[in-house]
Amino acid sequence: MDATILLLLLQDGVVNGAIYALIALSLVLVFTVTRVILIPQGEFVAYGALTLASLEAGTLPGTVPLLLGLGGLAFLADCAEARHTLDGRTLLRLALRDLALPALVAAAAWFLAPAKPGLLIEILVTLAIVTPMGGFLHAVAFRPLAQASVLVLLIASVGVHLALTGLGLVFFGAEGSRTPPLSEASFPAGPLLVSGQSLWMIGLTLAIILGLWLFFSRTLLGKALIATAVNRLGARLMGIAPSLAGRLSFSVAAFIGALSGVLIAPLTTVYYDTGFLIGLKGFVAAIIGGLASYPAAAAAAILVGIIESVASFEASAFKEVIVFMAIIPVLLWRSLRSAPIEDEE
């Protein structure tokens, strides 16, 4: 391996690492607020990419009926949740949020899809379709289990992942898609050729890290989320609804997932089940960051990307083994360093 190849591998690793970083950030976000290990995060990535690809092709994405269906289910779940205080106003509010909003997005997608309105609007429509799914999934699958143990939440998470993968196959079919790059530009830098697409990816990842940091340190809503993460009961006593915090974090995760999908779709072919492996690598990064620290998770994600890229050069048959083995020394170190915690709450 000479210096040029090493540089090329580093470049490839950093670009892929940026995607893993986005996944790791949303996993950390969701876990700290709700204690859910969000395995379906990868599905949001696949849905984002495939939704954009079908808009690109001028067809109505399969995620639109899914959004309407999930909205309907979430409406029922919300009504059941609020059954003791259900009045006309609450009902209207729930209907607006769970039924009218998806219907509006669906109508927009239906009008815009055949017209092929250009990449920017298609990306916005994609984000508008996938983002609400996060909140709906929380209402349907996770809020009723909010008091359950981490293990039960993990099992529910696996269940949602399997369901979403199956639905992905139904709606998008078995074959994958690619989309055109966000930018065709490329800049020579020494032996490297830096593509506009990779700059977009790294730039957006940094922007999201900055945005999350501002959100958590400067806004009341962000602070409410942190409060819920630190102590659910205490936050509740202070007037913060944990279910709202959960819903918000799921929506943010879905948004970041869909954005990752939009970013990765021009680089590789995305399939209905591509998301799982991407999500797992993001999970490795989040674990290295202790499922608590955003900067550590993001840095670990870049590291995972670089390990993966070098491993695929040196020993391609063992690439995944090497990437997932990287988690073991970190877990050992962490478990030796920290005192055992008996009570998880």
Added chain:
Amino acid sequence: MKRIVWALALAGTVLASPVLAQPIKIGVTIAKTGPAASLGIPQANTVTLLPTEIGGQKVEWIVLDDATDTTKGVANARKLASDDKVDAIVGSSVTPVSLAMVEVAAEAKVPMISLAASSKIVAPMDDKRRWVFKAPQNDGLMAEAIATHMAKAGVKSVGFIGFNDAYGDGWLAEITPRLEAKGIKLAATERYARTDTSVTGQALKVMAAKPDAVLIAGSGTPAALPQKTLKERGYAGKYYQTHGVANADFLRVGGKDLEGTVLPAGPLLVAEQLPESNPVRKVALDYTKAYEAKFGAGSLATFGGHAYDAEVLLANAIPVALKTAKPGTPEFRSALRDALEGLKDVVYTNGVVNMTPTDHVGQDDRARVMVTIENGRWKLLSATN
């Protein structure tokens, strides 16, 4: 003695009368979901086109999904054999599942026609594989075609990028001795996974070895990724792909980076470009028309053709078996097996079949053509080689 003959004749007439009421049952287990769904879905679609009457007998098709899962495939095969009492099993779509089902077919003594590629499913012939037949071409037949084409094109060294699974393993095992025999060097061997988002590392490694040509052993659209990456990095040698990529989605995803790629394929892929004299042409075109009439123009994938071919084999064997036994009996299943083994000059969408007791694929050079990609379409290179 005379009495026994009479009794048999009597039993024969009594049993023969409800013949029409007892349909032939054929169980199908394929990968409608899971990693091999792009093979299983066109196969499941094809089953809906298959005739419901063969040789004057009603035929019932029972289709199950095995989710590309070995355990599920075996469970399906057991269910079909013991609960549904099928007369033949068709499936599964991939090699690992099919290999596991061989045991069940042999145990239950049900003839099975696999829709997967590896020659290990039917060779070496033994007591279990007696019951197993295979519709798709052996990898070896295709590998031979690639090695021959490479030698003719003056290729001296080859870089291999293959799936990190049974498909890639199978191809590497088949192509290595054939390249050696032709004096071609295997300069680099790299592997990647179907779900990988980047193969930059592998591409760089292959390019560092400076081979004259690259062989990509992947199936379906994921096989486009290494080629796109190599093009991006400026690799200017020849590109070879395998017959696993032969569907329209591969062309859609690969786009202009695929121009000039050479691959072996079943004749079904380029049926309308075959010369009129080729017997496969008519069968393949009939199937194409029927499939596209139902599922839309351009929807054909050659993987579905294998399911159709399995039916062609059965349709030729069933009338022979019906002469000696009745559907639903062990005798019929055994007779059906013998009839399948005795098939001669049967034309189906991927060639002409002559089964022998040691060869349960029964194909020859007519089962493959060399194809290139030109202006985003498949183009036949030459009729036989």
